[in-house]
Amino acid sequence: MTTKPYDLLIRNARVVRPLQSAVIDADIAIKGGKIARVAPGIAPDSAAEVVDAGGKLAFPGLVDPHMHTGIYSPLDEDAVSESRAAAQGGVTSSLNYFRSGQYYLNKGGPYAQFFPEVLDISRGRFHVDYAYHLAPMDSKQIAEIPMLIEKYGVTSFKIYMFYGGYGLHGASSHQHEFLMIDKDEKYDIAHFEFVMRGIKDAIGRFPEKKDAISLSLHCETAEIMAAYTKLVQQEGKLTGLRAYSAARPPHSEGLAIVIASYLAHETECPNINLLHMTSRKAVDAALKMAEAFPHVNFRREVTIGHLVLDYDVETQVKAKVNPPIRSREDVEYLWETLLAGKLDWVCSDHACCRHEMKFDGEKPDEIFKAKSGFGGTEYLLAALHTEGTRRGLSLNRMAELTSWNAARRFGLPSKGDLAEGYDADVVLFDPKAKFTIRAAESESTQGYTPFEGIELTGKVVDTYLRGHRILADGKVVGSPTGQYMHRPY
C-alpha cells in the first residue's frame, strides 16, 4: 500500500480568498489538518479522499468573534447546541465573551478558579474550535490579566460600559449583586481606566504577543439610558423596538465611544475593539475618534442583526438586543460605511435566549420586560451574502469581514485564509441556493428567531474543520471535535 501525498482533495471549487480582487477556480489539497496546496488541476489520485465541490464557492471557515455560548443556558448544553449552529453557518472558530457574575456560571471570584471550570465544561463539547474573551469585573481580576494571557492563552478582554449603573436588561439598583463584586469595588469609568492600564502593562510584559492582545468595549452610557428609558416609559407613545431604541438612544453609544477612546489615549492602551456599532451616531463618533487618536489601533464591529433588521421588523420583541435594533436609515448607514471599508468585521453576537427565558410570562409583548439577545451565527454568511451582493460587496471582502480580519485581530494566525499552511477550515457555499429562514430548521435550541421568514440567497452546504467534515449537505455530522484555541494559536 502506498501512502498518498494528501488526505483530502476538494476539487472544482471557486476559491474565495481575502485581500484578493477575484475568485479563482482551483482545487484544495489537505494534509494533516492543514492546507497543503491550492491550485488548479491537482491530480485526483494524489489524495486518499476526493470530494467534488461542483463549482461551489469555497470560503475560509468563518471566525465568529462575538458569541455568548453559555450566557442563558448551562454551558455544557449551549456548547454543544450552539456550536452545531455555528457549524451550520460555516463558522469554524467561535470566540465567546464570558465573565463572572450573574448569568453564565452565575458565580464570582477570581478567574484563576473560575476559568479552569469553564475550560473543563467546554472540553469535548464544541463542534468547532473555540476561545474565550474575558471581562475583568473588579480590581483583583485586573491583576489576573498577565496570568490569563500566559497560562490560558486568553488575549482579549472586555468592558461592558453601561453595567455600572444599568443591568443587562434594564434599570437596576443592585449592581453589586448582578456583577458579584465586593461592596468596595466599583464598575465605573475609573475601573475601565485601570483595565486599560492592566492591558497596556501586559503588552509591555509580553511584547511578542502584542498584536494578539486587545480590549473590546460594549459602548453605551448608563446615565443616558436610565434617563431616556424613564422618559419613553412615562410618555408611553412608543412600543416595541421603536420604544427600546428611543430608550437607549444612539447618542448614548456615541458618548460612550468618545469616553472609551479618550481613556485608550490617556492610558496608551493600543488595541481597541469598538463592538457592535448600530447607528450613524456611533459610527461617526468612532471615525472621529480614529482621526483624533491615530496612535490607537481601533477596530469597528457590526453584527449581522444590525445589518439586516430594523426596528419595524415584524418579529419585534424577539429582536430585543443591546445596543438596540435601529431605524432603516441607520441600517443603510452601516452598509454605506461597511462598503467604504470603515467597518472591520461582521459577527453574530450569538446569545441563545430560549423562549421561556426571553419573554415575560405575563406580558410577552412588553419590550422592557423581555431579555436581551438572540442567536444568528447560523445565518451569518448567507445573510451577509444576500444583503451584500445586492449592494456590491465583493466575495473577497465577505471573506475578510467574516474570517480574515477577526483572525488577525484575535491572535489566530493559522485561521482566516485558504492558502498553504493555514488550518484546513473550509466552507462550501452554494451562492444560488435560496432558502427561507425557519427557526425550526436551526441547530440552535433557541426555538424562534427574529430573522424568521427572511429569504436568503446562498447556503452553506459543507463545513470542514481542520480537514474533517463537520457539516455534510447542511447536516451536522460526527461528534464534537472542536479544540480550545490557546492564543496566539
Ligand SMILES: [Zn+2]
Ligand atoms: Zn455581545
